[in-house]
Amino acid sequence: MSAPLRITSAANPVVKSLKALHLKKGRSESGLFLAEGARLASEAADLGVWPQIMAVSEAALERPQVKKLVSAAAKAGARVIETSEAILGQIGKRDNPQTVIGAYRQRFTPLDDLPIQKPGLFVALEGVRDPGNLGTITRTADSVGAHGVILVGQTCDPFSVEAVRATMGSIFAMPLARTDFTTFEAWRRGRDLLLAGASLKGLDPHDAFPAERGVVVFMGNEQSGLPAHMEAACDALVRIPMKGRADSLNLAIATGVMLYDVWRRRGYAGARD
Numbered sequence: 001m002s003a004p005l006r007i008t009s010a011a012n013p014v015v016k017s018l019k020a021l022h023l024k025k026g027r028s029e030s031g032l033f034l035a036e037g038a039r040l041a042s043e044a045a046d047l048g049v050w051p052q053i054m055a056v057s058e059a060a061l062e063r064p065q066v067k068k069l070v071s072a073a074a075k076a077g078a079r080v081i082e083t084s085e086a087i088l089g090q091i092g093k094r095d096n097p098q099t100v101i102g103a104y105r106q107r108f109t110p111l112d113d114l115p116i117q118k119p120g121l122f123v124a125l126e127g128v129r130d131p132g133n134l135g136t137i138t139r140t141a142d143s144v145g146a147h148g149v150i151l152v153g154q155t156c157d158p159f160s161v162e163a164v165r166a167t168m169g170s171i172f173a174m175p176l177a178r179t180d181f182t183t184f185e186a187w188r189r190g191r192d193l194l195l196a197g198a199s200l201k202g203l204d205p206h207d208a209f210p211a212e213r214g215v216v217v218f219m220g221n222e223q224s225g226l227p228a229h230m231e232a233a234c235d236a237l238v239r240i241p242m243k244g245r246a247d248s249l250n251l252a253i254a255t256g257v258m259l260y261d262v263w264r265r266r267g268y269a270g271a272r273d
Contacts, residue, residue, distance in 0.1 A: 004056065004070065004080040010087050014079075018055060018091045018103055022161055031106050033159035034091070035171065036098040038066050043169040044104065045069060050076040051102030057085050060099035069100075078102075093161075106159050109175040111187050114148040120193060120214035121262060123255060124150040124184065126230060127221030131156045135166025136252035137219075142170035144263045145270055150216070151178040152230075185233055188216050197226055197234035198254060200247075206258055209236035211265035217258045222251045 007015060020026030021034045032052060035044065038060065041051065054073050060066045061082060074080050088097040114122070123141045128134050134156055141149050149158075155178075157163065164171050179187070188195055196209050197218040209215070218234060220226030231237055240249060240257055249257070263269075 004061070004074075004082040007081050007083045007087065010090050014053065014081055015055075015083070015087055015091065018053065018101070021103060022093060024157055024160070027106070027157065027159055030103075032103045033106055033164060034101060034161050035104055035164055035169075036092055036101050036161075038063075038069060038098070038100040040169045040172075041073070041100055041102050042069055044102070044172040045072060047172050049104065049172050051078045051104050053079045053081065053103040055081050055083055055088060055091060055101045057088055057099040058082055059085070066100060073102075104172075107176070109148065109177050111150070111177045111179050111183065114150075114175055114177055116191055116214075117147060118214060119212060119266065120191070121146045121259070122148050122150060122188075122193065122216045123259065124152050124188075124195075124216050124218045125155055125220075126152040126181070126218070126226060127224070128155045128219075128251065130222055130251070131158075131160045131163035132166045133222065133250070133252045134158055135163040135171075137255045138163075138167045138174050138176070139170040140252065140256045140259055142167075142174045144259045146174070146259065148175040148177055150184060151176065152181050152184050181230060181233075194236065195234045196236045196238060196258070197231055198239065198258060199225055199231055199237050200239055201231065202237040202239035204236065204238050206238045206240045207261050207265065208238055211262045215262055217255065217262065219251060219255050219258070 021032055027033055050073055056070055070080055091101055138149050158176055193214040193216050195216050195218055
């Protein structure tokens with residue numbers, strides 16, 4: 001491969017554009033987001049997803065696997081730059097940065113293009129404010145083989161640096177859709193998907209709905225939960241049983257409990273050996 005462009009100044013426009021991706025304005029204007037680490041870049045490459053820009057340290061380029069990855073990225077059209085770990089630290093806003101950082105194109109899947117496999121399993125989220133929760137839920141949805149994460153109404157940005165870090169690479173594997181509630185409700189009814197909402201108002205335990213049917217697990221805001229009109233639209237309104245003094249679970253953990261129980265009742269179909 002041709003030698004990467006060497007950048008030694010943090011004032012370089014490319015470096016500035018990468019640093020701007022920590023801000024929602026920068027992501028909105030460019031349509032890009034940051035993903036850090038050679039492992040994440042390799043996972044993306046396995047799925048045929050390549051960065052628009054790849055920044056890499058000189059030391060990392062000495063590793064055969066990274067050199068091969070960088071070469072493939074360049075062939076796929078990525079702009080590859082070599083820079084210092086100090087500048088990578090500024091890009092990643094970390095004292096000990098990853099030695100490979102990529103800027104990728106944001107991707108949302110239209111609701112009607114989400115894959116429908118029977119029995120389907122989806123996660124719908126309304127009003128999520130914590131990017132760590134959103135990223136962890138995306139990762140958990142990927143781990144149970146869910147078919148998509150649907151963002152209903154206003155949620156935090158799934159492409160923020162914090163959210164992407166929490167996905168641990170699942171941002172590249174899990175389809176993301178965003179829509180309003182009216183469109184979402186018409187979509188799921190048109191596909192005969194059961195809507196199971198988690199709520200402290202639920203009278204039945206979290207496994208009190210049929211798992212053999214296609215299911216959308218519906219989770220609300222960390223503090224207030226689902227709005228009343230969305231709860232009313234659910235086919236099943238359930239709550240996770242509690243025994244100790246705690247009266248609630250972290251949103252990401254609660255979503256994991258819901259998802260894994262659906263998968264358990266389906267016999268962990270498709271689980272790796």
